[in-house]
Amino acid sequence: xRDHSIPVTVLSGTLGAGKTTVLNHxxxxxxxxxxxxxxxxxxxxxxxxxxxxxSSDISxxxxxxxxxxxxxxxxxxxxxxLDAVAELTREREFDALVVESTGVAEPLPVAQTxxxxxxxxxxxxxxxxxxxxxxxxxxxxxxxxxxVVDAHxxxxxxxxxxxxxxxxxxxxxxxxxxxQVEFCDVLVVNKCxxxxxxxxxxxxxxxxxxxxxxxxxxxxxxxxxxxxxVDTGRFDFEEARTSAGWIRELQEPHESAEEEHGxxxxxxxxxxxxxxxxxxxxxxxxxxxxxRAKGHFWLASREDEALTFNxxxxxxxxxxxxxxxxxxxxxxxxxxxxASPQLEEVWDEQWGDRSVMLVVIGTExxxxxxxxxxxxxxLTDAELDDDWTTYEDPFPTFDLPSEADEEADxxxxxxxxxxx
Numbered sequence: 088x089r090d091h092s093i094p095v096t097v098l099s100g101t102l103g104a105g106k107t108t109v110l111n112h113x114x115x116x117x118x119x120x121x122x123x124x125x126x127x128x129x130x131x132x133x134x135x136x137x138x139x140x141x142s143s144d145i146s147x148x149x150x151x152x153x154x155x156x157x158x159x160x161x162x163x164x165x166x167x168x169l170d171a172v173a174e175l176t177r178e179r180e181f182d183a184l185v186v187e188s189t190g191v192a193e194p195l196p197v198a199q200t201x202x203x204x205x206x207x208x209x210x211x212x213x214x215x216x217x218x219x220x221x222x223x224x225x226x227x228x229x230x231x232x233x234x235v236v237d238a239h240x241x242x243x244x245x246x247x248x249x250x251x252x253x254x255x256x257x258x259x260x261x262x263x264x265x266x267q268v269e270f271c272d273v274l275v276v277n278k279c280x281x282x283x284x285x286x287x288x289x290x291x292x293x294x295x296x297x298x299x300x301x302x303x304x305x306x307x308x309x310x311x312x313x314x315x316x317v318d319t320g321r322f323d324f325e326e327a328r329t330s331a332g333w334i335r336e337l338q339e340p341h342e343s344a345e346e347e348h349g350x351x352x353x354x355x356x357x358x359x360x361x362x363x364x365x366x367x368x369x370x371x372x373x374x375x376x377x378x379r380a381k382g383h384f385w386l387a388s389r390e391d392e393a394l395t396f397n398x399x400x401x402x403x404x405x406x407x408x409x410x411x412x413x414x415x416x417x418x419x420x421x422x423x424x425x426a427s428p429q430l431e432e433v434w435d436e437q438w439g440d441r442s443v444m445l446v447v448i449g450t451e452x453x454x455x456x457x458x459x460x461x462x463x464x465x466l467t468d469a470e471l472d473d474d475w476t477t478y479e480d481p482f483p484t485f486d487l488p489s490e491a492d493e494e495a496d497x498x499x500x501x502x503x504x505x506x507x
Contacts, residue, residue, distance in 0.1 A: 093176055094230030094318040095184045097197055099267045101244060101260065102190030102251075104237040105277040108309030109316075110187050117313045121181040125153045125171055127160045127189045161192040165200045166213040172201070173223035183317050184227060191251050191258055194232050195270045201229040202324050231319045232327065234271040234301075236264075239281035241290050245378060248401045262399035265379055268297045272321035273304060280307040289450075293378060296352060296448055300326070353454045357443040358435050359465050360387035363480040366464040370403055370503055376452065382445035383408050387466055388480040390414065396445055405503050407485035413439020 100106045114122060153171045158164040168186075175184060188197055204224045205212045237244070241264075249260040268274065274294050279287055291303055304315050363386045380398035393408035412423045412430060424430055430440055443465075447457060466473075483501040 093227040099194045100235030104235040161196040169223035176226040234267045259402035265399040352448040377449040379448040384443045387475040
């Protein structure tokens, strides 16, 4: 048994950002560390693993390099990931483990797997785990999450309408990029030699808003000090999953039309419902300079159901947010209020917790115009007396499970507005 826990670094980034180049440089420069590597690739042939083996002294034959192919470790290969980690940490002595995820992987579920193991409610133990009894995370801990960003393609990726196919699951490129940026401890801005200083500063301004707690490191050709991403001690799951820029804006809203590079944010809050037709029309012409938006909203046509709002680049998605607490039976409502005392602070005598709360982040935003447009989408005083069930509702419908699970909600989101 080891007397220390092996630090694990998870390396994420969209296709072509330079993850493998960064990894190979770290391997070449880590003379004082014995590193093990796990490389994930969606294809049957793990091309990235071949490149790592060719470009470094690391060897698959010596079990320092493990390949996970034909799937993604953020979804269908989570059990395989745990098995591989268990075997590596049981059979080899090394100083750190680097996991390079596929370009379509979302880092949050990978982090959940590497912190919770088979305790996740939706992850069944594998035969390996049941037969060996080996606790996969007994000898290691998630230490650093890293996202590599392609400076040269950053703006194009954010504005792209490209949809990636992750084994049948469609992922919008801009949305995926934002997910990877929002959940990380270190942001490696690669290919800095291909853009000018003004562009780099603009990219960094956007990254700082999307993920304010991450360390930003500029690189060219993936050249980075290994100490920046290996054994840093930076990862804290609770802090990481609640520190995305949009959540910070909800907690500490601020506005400035004078930001140096034109990247600003605003928070829109309202206690009344949105008119479904007017809001749908607004989303059809949603400002193209919005980089990110997120939140929840209340449609007049759906008194019981909260909906979530998610914008990344040109992707606009609406999903189920569960039932409003005010729509629950009295006993359940009281239990929720007792379990979440903060609800009393926002509770409205007439509407309960029903509300609209959206965070909008973008470049050169016209705050007054966006606020005015959103306010136009709210019901007027006269419309509050209407029969809301008569309004045409063009938004997708969702089942309302009694216990909505966050991951299922995310998968249920549907494209609307600009994606039509």
